[in-house]
Amino acid sequence: MTVKTFARAYRNYIRSATAGGEQFGFDLELVARIEPLLSLLYRQWWKVALSGFEHLPAAGPALIAGNSGGTIPWPAFMLMYALMSSRSKPRRLSVLADLDWVADRKLRQALAGVGFVARTAENARRLFAAGEVVAIFPEGAAAASKPFAERYRLRPFDWTLFLPAIEEDVPIYPLATLGCDEAVPVFANLEGLARFLRLPAYPVTPFFPWMPFPTNLMSLPVAWRMHLLRPASRPADQDRHGLDEVAQRQAGFVEGEIQAELNRMLRWRWKSQG
């Protein structure tokens, strides 16, 4: 898509994306360049069925915590596209991710350009202060290396990622994504090789690393569902035992909400298949 047609189609998105103060190297031109790919994946390849996004506020900070899977964090990109292509309230998404292992300067720049931000509490606080929507995938690198037999079984969440949101009283929305763990079936994770190459994981899939470069990042055309749940309320007892304990409890609750929703989605899918 040329920049001009992008500017016309995403007028509201551009307005809201450029309104915030903090940008962290966000690059609208790069977003315009990858938009056709995201649109193809979202609309034709995975046919993402979206629900629950009406709960998300049109303005103000929000934290979305979701499950992830696959060699590339596709759920992050799909969420990004879902938010930018929304008719009623398009919003820019910042993804807090572990970028320490990305040694290549250009790749780093590109990731920052589409909205990836190094996951530090300081960055999270600045994004919340600017009223941005922030996404985290608290399973971490384990999500990329989860074997196919353990699909849609969450790895323990990193509760420290929830601390800034709890400090600032930002609403936390659990996001359940069905499809990502089947789009790229992981047969094995070569931990030794991953350590040697300084990568967070080295998954072996039907495509990776066998096929030549762009095709090894391919995925299967499974149907995706993304359901944004209502924000997790504060723990029932209001007397605070300290922020750490509240964050631990809240992270566990959000993890459970996502897992329970995935269980429900799977049950529903199997039931409708007969």
Next chain:
Amino acid sequence: MVTWTNLQEALKPGDPLKAFARRHPSFYSRYAGQEDDFGFKLSTFALWEPLFRFCYEDYFKVRTEGIENILGEGPAIVCGNHSGLIPIDGAMLAMAMCSHHPSPRRVRFLATDWFFGLPGLGDWIVETGQVRATQENARILLSRGELVGVYPEGLRGVGKTFRERYRVLDFHPGFVQLSIATGAPLIPIATVGGDEIYPNLLNLKGLARFMRMPFWAVTPTFPWLPFPLMFIPLPVKWMINIHKPIDLGYPPEKAGDRKLVLRIAREIQYDIQRDINRLLRERRSVFTGWDG
């Protein structure tokens, strides 16, 4: 390897109650000669105990962690994930409490009405200690200092299909209400193994409705093999992980606070699911379990 000594004991002639008293003297002296208006009969329990102990010790080789978290005295509510078409998971917990606890005690499971109407089985379930699931019954039991067992998934949890195994269904929050109202601590329990003993390949809903059954499952053995053989489970290795007791510490009038009750029920459900996920991740194989 499966050893048969427990099963031989079950088939030995003689008074089963006397043999039981010899094997489990403290359990026997605790409940012998006691009238129980819910219908528990020590003789029936003693008659069937060797068979279930064979399942526990030899066949499923159940590994129970954290049995000390269940206190020897006083009221408490154990709640866990349900599994396995024939709900053997409750019997396994009862066995753990009978023969592997420092001060053995019985578990009074709250069972759905449907079981009590079954010919033959209805009486058996009452005599082995199960109680019709109502709030009053549970409150009476807790006021007598009994250990009450609840599977808040209910019958839906038992009828899960094989690919839904270890995916915990939403808990009915009644057990939290009970805990707040009576002040009895909650003890969550995660059981791994039960969902694989009878692989439920297909659920014939029409036939189930016709026969007034909650589900009608087709497994690799049921209904193909002749009578007793069709109920033989797979020799899966089990793990029962008993969590630390939770004292909710709310005043009894909070039992009516639906939002609070539901939130706590969800938190306990999610804890159990998370523990199951961890146990499955750490398991080496279905039949050898966590050690081999």
